[in-house]
Amino acid sequence: MDKKRYRREEREVMNRERNVNLDILRIVACLLVVLSHVSSVQIDVMPVTTFDWNISHIYNTLGHTGTILFLFLSGLLLLSEEYDFQPRKFYRRNFLTLLVAYVAWILIYHLIGFVQRGNWGPEYIKDVIINVIKGEASYHFWYLPMLLGIYLILPMLRAICHAGRKLPVYFVILFLIHTVLFGTILYLDFPKKYLVQSVMTRIPFTLINHYVGYFVMGYVLYRLLRERKVPGGRWSGVGMVVLGVVGALVGDLAVTAQTGDNSVRFNQLFSLTLCMCAVGIFALVIQLTVRMGEKAARLLTAISKLTFGVYMIHPLVMSIFENLLGNNESYGVIGIPLVTLLVFGISLFIVWLASMIPPVKKWILFAGSKKGAGK
Template structure:
């Protein structure tokens, strides 16, 4: 593994940065895909291409499992729940949920004033109760469940052994495929569908840590091949009006499972020789880039499509806005973390 300072693995730091860019790209491109799907035009096709890199949820879950299930002290509930679960997930989820509820009310007021849509006083609260105060925060609510399971999973691992624990991860991932077709679970059960990813993140990482590096290019080429096949399959399903084509973009579709595993194996098997310092810095801000990016995506969407009512070529709009949103989110994350370090008692989240 490529180690950075304090035991950090630079290849996985790079994966965090790439996964963050994937998340932003999908959320920027969604505006071309989730609208009127009956009109399959150029904008829809190009937007669909960008949205087809929908493996970021799996990659982030792999990373979380690979980190949390590898630390022996996390098997002790008396240590893990108060020091890790409460501080890293519960408090931040509560804080940022309230922030986004307030922002949702501001958006409701602005859209009502601009005659875009009528004011709905209970809509933000309903979304909060559903565990989705903003479209990206569902992942935080899902992580609460996974974090609660960490000490339990580590005891199961000790009982089963490493090989059988990996098998359990495979079986749970396979079980999640039909489960994902049954519709949305209540937010308290979001995590059930991602337990397999969580376990495999640990097991695959441990497997390759104990072996010499494989040919990373092979994993990358196979992952890209699955991506292309998935994209073509979605286009064909749209063309022939067969089932729900956007299911293949679901984080738990068979295509996404294979693509995510192959991309994860690629990053596990690469060696970073240059730029480690900058990669680690970018990775350090990854959580807050994820938190803040939705604000900028929403602002740009509102200005471009709702207020100005403009149409832009997605081939240029999506990558350009992705870069702009990432840089703005990164800058905001840097400012926020500097303020936290300076005024931690007041700005703890």
């Protein structure tokens, strides 16, 4: 009995530690998304030859991994064998709630614009209705319909992942070769490039293209990390982050020198350099050994559940900083992370206040379910 009790308690501790790591991953991903948007403003206004542009590029590369980390997180949770997936329940709760939140946030953004412009005419109302149908409100809204699309094919993805251990790995390898590797090669300029483009566009890899690949990749990576099948441990994670950041910077500087344009090709979502960086950060966070008390763990979980709201509202908070500080001046090495933390903190506070209203918490902040969207 003592051995059984000990093993049960050991499993409970391991599950609690694993959940803490996932909460940390969600918060880190949200912070990185904010960092990407803060640093993107700097990249657009800084001359490429300056030190500030190089620093902004490094921050921006790290920041862009946030979206990939959210996809990794959603994939490892929703594709897991431990997740009790019941289609009717999932689509009635998770899918419907996210869809309502999506429409609600579009209306919120247009309502704010409505008040700011003072335009109360019927034409503006007509534009709002059209934009709700089109799903347009702000530059970061693209993530939600993309995630809703993945939700629709979730039963198919779960069937692939649970059909055998090798099938999801094969899926990820195809994604890495077709979308990430060849996609990165096509960022370069070389003779007969059009021939490679022609071949790649004729291969119908629609299912494994783009975001679905990262979604499944999160499940595969998490399984490998839990089974200790990733060589090098944490040092391999550090190495991948460094190689990804440096590779993206060197690649973009080389392209800029060649074309004369301000290049950010190598920190795009499907570049090999950004993929490496995201995998490194993911491995580092998942392999963290975290020891904290119950109160601290509950606080961490509470913050992680509010990250969806932080993601949705942070551009509004950013606009306040841009009006106060201006976006034509460099925030600097310390300024960019400082503004990022301030935007994240203020957004979190606003969302926390709003979460005290139960319907808002469930339908607008998407904070009611234990396993939902990555964001």
